[in-house]
Amino acid sequence: MSLSVDSSKECAGFKLPEEQSSQCDSGLGGGLEQREPWGQSPGLPCSSGEDRCESACDSAYGSGLLESFSSHCSLGASNKAPVHEATFDPWAYLSEEGDTFLHLCIIHEVEALALAFIAHCTLEYLNWQNDLLQTPLHLAMYTRQANIVRQLVLKGADTELQDRNGNTPLHLACQYSLEECVQALTKPVAAEERALLGCEAFNESGPPNLERHNWQGLTCLHLAVLYRNDAMVEHLLASGARVNTQEATSGRTALHLAVELGEIGLVSRLLRGGSDVDAPMYNGCTPLHLAVGRLDAGIAAALCQAGADLLLPNLEEETPLDLASSSWNVLELCPFDDVRLRGLPVV
Template sequence: MSGEPKHGKMLPCPEDRFDSGLDSLKEDELVTEFEDMTVDAHDHTQEYEPWRNAVTEDGDTPLHLAIIHEATEHALHMIKLSHNHPFLNLQNHQRQTALHLAVITEQPLLVEKLLKAGCDPRLTDDSGNTALHIACKRGSLACFGVITQNCQRHLTSIVSFPNYNGHNCLHLASINGYISLVENLVQLGADINAQEQCSGRTALHLAVDLQNPTLVRCLLDLGANVNCLNYGGFTAYHLTYGRQNEEIRCQLFERTAQELRELPDSESDESDMEDLDLSEDELYDDIKFGK
């Protein structure tokens, strides 16, 4: 399945393929049922609803499809009739819940309704991302706000939880340069010095790799520790070597401990010092083979 559906919107991010059934949707009998579906206004939560068992070959339920197509009224009816029902947490073949899809399609109203109806914000997709991870990766302030306001019970664990690439929410917001999200996450208790699991970079290391002086300044103002070492033994200041941005170098020089300003003599691995293409957060993987 390609990242561009034949029907519907162009995907803003190829890896966030949320339309897993659209190629064959117009021919699928499920679509006719979905489009003609009506539900009563009163609560049938405990009663059998046949649409809860309907699923496409890609694992999408009618609720998934309603969210994908932004059929808000259909989605709201199904959510209302499924309060605290396992149906709300069903995952498609990409392990996306309705909550994931509501964030991807930027529908904060549905995000709120899903959470209040009992959708589990801790569930992860096939990349290990919760709905909050996706909001941070995509820079969705609206969905971020709804999730954090409605998930107080699990917020600490979700914020610190790493995805399968070793990145938590703060790392994703930093990699993608979303200053407001970085500030909000730290205010909510995110560990500003947490190390991503691939190479031990903190958000400050990532900001230097991005050559983003505004993000560097923001993290310093928020209390980032400039003397943290990544797994290669490098501070954020070490990562300014060989890079052009003098503003970043100056910001870090005075704050970095004098004994940590020089590159470690025993280290000659240039993989930590080279500029990286950060279009995908998965590129933060320093594992090298054949050396």
Template sequence: MDIHRVSNRNQMDYNIDSMEPKHGKMLPFQEDRVDSGLDSLKEDELVNDFEDMHVNRSEELTHEYEPWRSVVTDDGDTLLHLAIIHEATEHAFQMIKLSHKHPFLNAQNHQRQTALHLAVITEQPQLVERLLKAGSDPRLADDSGNTALHIACKKGSLACFGVITQNCQHHIASMASSPNYSGHNCLHLASIYGYISLVESLVRLGADINAQEQCSGRTSLHLAVDLQNPTLVRRLLELGADVNCLNYGGFTPYHLTYGRQSEEIRRQLYERTPQELRELPDSESDDSDMEDLDSSEDELYDDIKFGK
């Protein structure tokens, strides 16, 4: 996801005490504007937003209500969301410090992204750690059902993954196993995108290597065959993946090698798959089964985005 970087992001200028407009101008967030989160943020607009405000770093700002916490854009982004998006790190740190254990840290925009989601998306592990220690809830999901850990696995962010798992040990099992709205848990996402080190880390942390995604019952091993990733197939087998596991259509991972190009994957699975599980089920409909297996990737996996 491309994000405009603001070269003068350290010039954010807003007043946390009163949020009074300067020079008689209306507060920029009170004006009509159209943006949709990370995908369409306009650099010029946000530079102006920040330049029209002033951060007061006074240690006296510890009372419960702060006007700046209620400032929200048309897309539901708070000032903390915007500071993270534009990598205005010091300003984000200050807001986090002043909002320790405050619900403000878990505010969700219209895409249901929290500040923690955005810190992972923008790959800022230091912010991820500050947010978690200040009270951000790592279990909150965005409008795709992804927690911050799902996003780290999808992006292959080892640094953010490490920070989250180290700081959320009480929740790691449930977070790793919970599916997003496409039916994929963290291990499935790491497998789909081919992040073998994350696959290894998740299994080491206790993730079920044979967990089935909810769309068609594929395990990570099925997914690795689907995506023709022989290195991932080999590593999953070494980690104990079950070659006998059937998806909802009754297919083992070896069945998915039919009509596929990788002989290496076929050999790896052939040696480990019992004879009775090598033949395609329902021999009467072998032709239709093969036709399904040879369908375009878009038709088979409309819930997976191929490529990065």
């Protein structure tokens, strides 16, 4: 099922096709695909009446499924004698859209139940991708549940899996400015967390890959710049994101993107972070080419102060000075003269 940040709580409106009561024994009969990739059920006991099981199967995306499960299931051993009735097994459940029961708990923001599942399930279950290739970690990002994000990371959930748009959970956090979720995703494991979970329980795979491109060719830093999120840019650079990585479509760096947006604050921050002021795109254009072409005198001046080369040609043999020559304010766009201080032009 498809989720969006603006309407993540509307998922309860989705419906599953009606199932016959005879299909409720396993939770995977009929229209539900017979997939159970995570292996043996960890054995959470769930005893409920036949009518309740049939109702759960008929409205898997309705809140009734989670409410009935929460009120009739326990995570501990039961002293009651086994009841020979049809049972709903949440570990075997898989919707037509490929969502596990954990997916649904996160979608409906039933945090206590989601955390209980996370504590008992295998990595294969944690990393299961639905038909949109969304893992529970993707959905926790969409629904802004930082506590669940952190628990998934500590349990070893794969932070590198990509959804159908090529986005990792960190891409989503950067796109939608989810600072709290980014902290939960990237911060090192604290000593208290290590002691609480035990040496085998937390993720030892290291921080997420900050250089992975989505299917639009963008890294997390590119997305943070495109969405004008200064705090996210700061966090990514401090976490080791490479400031000169090129996006895959036209070879723009984060500095090119900031210049195109006219964001002089981001331009200054990226320059302080070591951005190559003369980095070429695939067509040879530098950030100064873009600033001059957009008649942005403020950014052009900032680039020149950082040492941008006014005479560097692109693939069409045009320099930034050539582009400015056709403008009435050429001196404003290219503020250079013969006086240089420590190799930099005096503006």
